[in-house]
Amino acid sequence: MSKKMQITLTVNGEAQDLLAEPRELLIHVLRERLNITGPHIGCETSHCGACTVTMDGKSVKSCTVFVAQANGASITTIEGISTPDSLHVLQNAFREHHGLQCGFCTPGMITRAIQLLEDNPNPTEEEVRFGMAGNLCRCTGYQNIVKSVLAAATEMSAAREAAE
Numbered sequence: 567m568s569k570k571m572q573i574t575l576t577v578n579g580e581a582q583d584l585l586a587e588p589r590e591l592l593i594h595v596l597r598e599r600l601n602i603t604g605p606h607i608g609c610e611t612s613h614c615g616a617c618t619v620t621m622d623g624k625s626v627k628s629c630t631v632f633v634a635q636a637n638g639a640s641i642t643t644i645e646g647i648s649t650p651d652s653l654h655v656l657q658n659a660f661r662e663h664h665g666l667q668c669g670f671c672t673p674g675m676i677t678r679a680i681q682l683l684e685d686n687p688n689p690t691e692e693e694v695r696f697g698m699a700g701n702l703c704r705c706t707g708y709q710n711i712v713k714s715v716l717a718a719a720t721e722m723s724a725a726r727e728a729a730e
């Protein structure tokens with residue numbers, strides 16, 4: 567067993583201090599130590615994207631991040647993007663355009679889509695498909711996920727223009 571180290575994380579705006587083995591995976595720390603269960607564990611081999619979170623402004627698959635690598639970082643999970651009274655535009659778009667069925671992939675999908683739209687606010691359908699290629703869904707056939715992301719992009723663009 568390797569020696570534990572002091573880890574400091576900011577998760578959804580809250581400071582968290584804990585002792586952890588450096589090799590522990592961020593997804594395990596989030597789910598099992600901090601009880602933040604929005605990010606899911608699908609494959610644990612970096613293929614499915616169910617564990618996607620935002621770390622210091624970039625989406626990462628938290629099953630491929632050692633907690634030691636996340637030390638000092640700011641992490642946002644699906645729990646941190648909105649409140650129950652005010653959903654994120656992407657959450658509303660997934661609901662309106664049927665971008666989910668069982669919902670297992672959805673926290674990772676939406677977290678990834680937030681990053682995609684930050685990097686490319688007006689993506690084409692092809693760019694959405696490419697940008698979301700690391701997130702797998704066993705239910706939807708992807709059509710409605712792509713539709714949801716494109717709808718959110720249009721709405722976010724319109725809101726930006728209205729604010730200018």
Ligand code: FES
Pocket residue numbers: 606607608609610611612613614615616617618627628629630
């Ligand atoms: S659980 Fe992390 S990519 Fe599948």
Ligand code: FES
Pocket residue numbers: 665666667668669670671672702703704705706
């Ligand atoms: S909605 Fe079921 S895995 Fe995507």
